[in-house]
Amino acid sequence: MTRHRVAVLGCGPRGDDHLHGFAAHPDRFEVVGLCDRDADRIETLAAKYAIKATFTDAAEMFRAVEPEVFCFATMPDLRWPLIELALEHGVQAIAFEKPMALTLKEARRIRDACIQAKVKAVVSHQQKYGAHYQAVKDIVDGGRIGDVHTIQATSQAWLMQLGTHMIDYALWLNGRSLGEWVIGQVHGKGHLTDSHPSPDYACGRVAFANGVCGVFEFGHLSPSFLPKDMFWVDDTLTAYGTHGYARVIVGGGWQAYTKDSNGTVLTGEGMFDPKEEQPIYMRDLADWLDGLIDTHPCDIEISYHGFELAMGLCWSALQQRALRVPFDALPEEPLFEQLARELP
Numbered sequence: 277m278t279r280h281r282v283a284v285l286g287c288g289p290r291g292d293d294h295l296h297g298f299a300a301h302p303d304r305f306e307v308v309g310l311c312d313r314d315a316d317r318i319e320t321l322a323a324k325y326a327i328k329a330t331f332t333d334a335a336e337m338f339r340a341v342e343p344e345v346f347c348f349a350t351m352p353d354l355r356w357p358l359i360e361l362a363l364e365h366g367v368q369a370i371a372f373e374k375p376m377a378l379t380l381k382e383a384r385r386i387r388d389a390c391i392q393a394k395v396k397a398v399v400s401h402q403q404k405y406g407a408h409y410q411a412v413k414d415i416v417d418g419g420r421i422g423d424v425h426t427i428q429a430t431s432q433a434w435l436m437q438l439g440t441h442m443i444d445y446a447l448w449l450n451g452r453s454l455g456e457w458v459i460g461q462v463h464g465k466g467h468l469t470d471s472h473p474s475p476d477y478a479c480g481r482v483a484f485a486n487g488v489c490g491v492f493e494f495g496h497l498s499p500s501f502l503p504k505d506m507f508w509v510d511d512t513l514t515a516y517g518t519h520g521y522a523r524v525i526v527g528g529g530w531q532a533y534t535k536d537s538n539g540t541v542l543t544g545e546g547m548f549d550p551k552e553e554q555p556i557y558m559r560d561l562a563d564w565l566d567g568l569i570d571t572h573p574c575d576i577e578i579s580y581h582g583f584e585l586a587m588g589l590c591w592s593a594l595q596q597r598a599l600r601v602p603f604d605a606l607p608e609e610p611l612f613e614q615l616a617r618e619l620p
Contacts, residue, residue, distance in 0.1 A: 278566055280368070283309040283341055285334055285358065286349035287317035290373060290550075294347050294400075295325050297554030304562035309341035334358065338365040345561075347371040349400075351471050352378050352436065359386050362395075369396040369565055371558075375440045376579055378473065379610045380587050380603070387580040396564055398572045399579035401444040402557040408530040408546020409445065412515070412522045416449060420534040421517030424450070428491040430498045432510040435586055436472035439494035444574070444582040445513050445524075446490050452578055453486040459598040460589030463497065465619040473612045475619065480589040482601075492589065502527050509548050587611055594618065 282298055282305050284291060291312070298305040311331040312318045318330045331337040338346075338361060346362040346369070355377050362370050370390065376399050377383035390397040403409060416424060427450055429442035447453075464476025477495030484490060493499065502510040502525070509527025522532035524546070532542045557574065564572045584601060590611045592599050607614070 277304060277562070279303065280305050280344045280562065280565060281341065282307045282345040282347060283311070283337055283343035284347045284349075285311040285337070287312035287314065287321045288349060290349035290400075292321060292324075293550040293554045294349055294371065294558075295321060296551055297558035298347075299325055300555035301559055301562060305345070305558065308343060309337045311337045334361060338362070343367060345369045345371070345565075349373050353471070356382050356386060359389065359397075363389060363393050367395060369398070369561060371398050371400065371561060373400050374444075374579075375436045375472065375586070376576075376583050378436075378612070380584065380591075380606045383580055383583050383587075384606065387576050390576050396561070396572070397576035398557075398561055398564075398574040399444075399576065400557065401441055401448075401574045401579065401582075402550065402553040403441060403526065403548060404445055404448050404573060405553040405556040406524075406526075406546055406548060407552075408524050408526075408544065409513070411530050411544050411546065412513070412524050412532065413449060415522040415532050415534060416515045416517070420520070420536060421515060421522055421532065422519030422535065424488055424515050424517045426489045426491060426516040428512070428514045428516070430492075430501075430512045431494045432496065432498055432500055432507050433494070434467045434470070434472070434474035434476065434496075435478045435494045435589070436470075436474040438508075438511055439474070439478065439492070440583060440586050442494070442511055442513060443490075443492060443586050444579065446492075447578055447582055448573060449513060449515055450484055450486065450488050450490075453484045453488065454581060455482040455490065455585050455588075455601045456485050457598050457600050458482045458585055458588035458592055460592040462590055462593040462615065462619070464495070465616055467495075468612055468616045468619075475590065475593075475615055478589045478593075480592065482585055482588075490585075501525050590615060 460480030482490035
């Protein structure tokens with residue numbers, strides 16, 4: 277199999293997770309460059325993963341190491357310039373963090389540019405590789421809860437923090453059936469100045485092409501399933517079928533009531549753990565690059581569609597009507613700027 281040359285930008289905790297994922301497959305990846313503006317953070321991770329070439333300038337890194345794969349873990353206000361730089365240097369694949377952008381225009385620009393350049397791009401919605409997610413996926417795909425009619429996703433964290441994750445996992449659980457329309461409502465503007473700007477609460481519905489209804493709630497008014505000290509993993513994904521349900525609780529395993537559970541609720545373990553999930557996510561990237569699988573479960577097209585639905589909740593609330601998807605036209609100004617102006 278091919279061993280792909282990788283350059284990584286961003287040496288924070290998520291950069292460490294990505295490097296761990298690459299290091300788990302030394303026969304598939306070789307990290308040839310590491311970049312960050314913080315020299316101390318570079319030194320720490322370079323020593324941990326035995327990376328020799330380090331940089332504080334991304335353009336210099338591209339010129340020096342000529343990577344095939346570019347992975348970056350930054351705050352969401354830095355997306356397009358790094359994507360553009362990678363495309364200029366002819367990479368074969370790009371892996372980056374969610375949310376994929378802060379505006380619909382930027383997200384569509386990223387998607388279109390990657391597709392046009394035939395670059396295999398993925399967004400790190402890697403939680404679907406967790407054991408509890410996989411157990412629920414197997415139950416749903418095996419028909420054990422009958423025909424699915426509703427998929428519900430909730431998160432105590434706000435829309436751009438974890439809501440984009442949960443919408444992506446709903447698409448995955450629903451076999452990548454696309455949304456046809458979205459209607460949403462939002463409340464509160466305290467988090468609009470966050471690094472991941474969002475209304476404090478966003479909720480709504482999506483009608484999927486296969487007839488399934490998506491129900492979403494993100495933010496502090498959403499249902500809570502775990503103690504307050506587990507805020508960041510107090511997220512759920514539930515499929516309701518004609519003969520039962522199956523639910524992931526991100527910080528607390530899975531549960532299901534099925535046709536074959538004999539009247540009892542089945543339960544199993546599982547916990548958000550990027551050190552377990554990231555290597556599988558990276559393995560699939562290698563397999564996609566090598567033509568062993570047709571696409572990646574986190575590919576840029578499905579990631580864009582999930583982002584489109586997330587932003588659609590906000591845009592629908594501003595327009596006070598349901599919106600057809602995909603959007604033919606895009607907002608004239610960033611949605612979060614409109615919300616900051618118009619929310620009480």
